[in-house]
Amino acid sequence: MSVKTYQKLAATLEQQIRRGELKPMSRLPSERELAKTHEVSRTTVREALMALEAGGLLQIKDRSGAYVQPVVDAQSGFLSKLEKQPGPHEVLQMRRLIEGESCFLAALNGSEAALREIAEANAANAAVPPNDTPEFHEGTRRFHMSIAKASENSLFHDLLDFLWEQKSGPLWENWYGTTRSRKNRITVIANNQEVTDAILARRPQAARTSMQRHIDWMISRFLSY
Structure with missing residues (x-):
């Protein structure tokens, strides 16, 4: 690379x-x-x-x-x-593109079973105690991956899985250490709920916009100090 x-x-x-x-x-x-x-x-x-x-x-x-x-x-x-990994901004930019479209397709084409899985993943993640970092991180991943799965396009799922694996290394660890807070986790939960509501309501454009807005918040959070 x-x-x-x-x-x-x-x-x-x-x-x-x-x-x-x-x-x-x-x-x-x-x-x-x-x-x-x-x-x-x-x-x-x-x-x-x-x-x-x-x-x-x-x-x-x-x-x-x-x-x-x-x-x-x-x-x-x-x-x-x-040098072995893409930059954080690159990862988040690609997530914005891929996840915005996966939300659109999930709301448009997702099966009822797939939508229930999204709702369950969202609820489970929101129920994680704010100080339980590993479980919250894994719950957030499950939520995002459930949307990619609901898009019924396997490439979205595989690409997101790859991008999620890039969220490691010194830059990410340093960022998490300095920006992790109860306030930010509450924002993540609220953003995820907005995305979930749009998908369950079968509103593709609103679902796409909600996810893109969430990733924009992530980019702003990552690159501000």
Whole structure:
């Protein structure tokens, strides 16, 4: 898998940090400045900074910015590990496309049995205690996979299964560690209920839009700090 743009930017900034061009405890330029300097999008900048934070080279402070950490605390070779997987933004973009359409088809063509399975998966996930991370994660996966199954297109199911497997590694683990909260889980449950209601009501366009809105929220949550 080719090196992603955010990985190239992360490597460039890592070199500047290790050479001392960016001093320990100094604040990096704003993401807008970095995007302009390196001629990339702000999304690319955010992913690069998150990768460097996961590697111990930066600390991102909410509403303050990214600060250089001492190199002795950094992991060596961490960027090479990221090259084996698609970037988080890529994964979420593809999920938006695939899951929006699977919701549309589930509402349009899903059997009554398949729709009951969606409703049951949604209810089971909503019943998981907020602090039970593994069970909540697995319940959420079951819910999304039940929609893909109801679309009656096996490729949706297989592609989503692949994309779900990409939600691992240092960037995802770091993100989950910093954004996991009761408030966010309540939002996930509410979004899932909106999707479920649209599918059960056989409203294909509303189902598609609800899922796309949920993934947009995920993207915003992932790439904000």
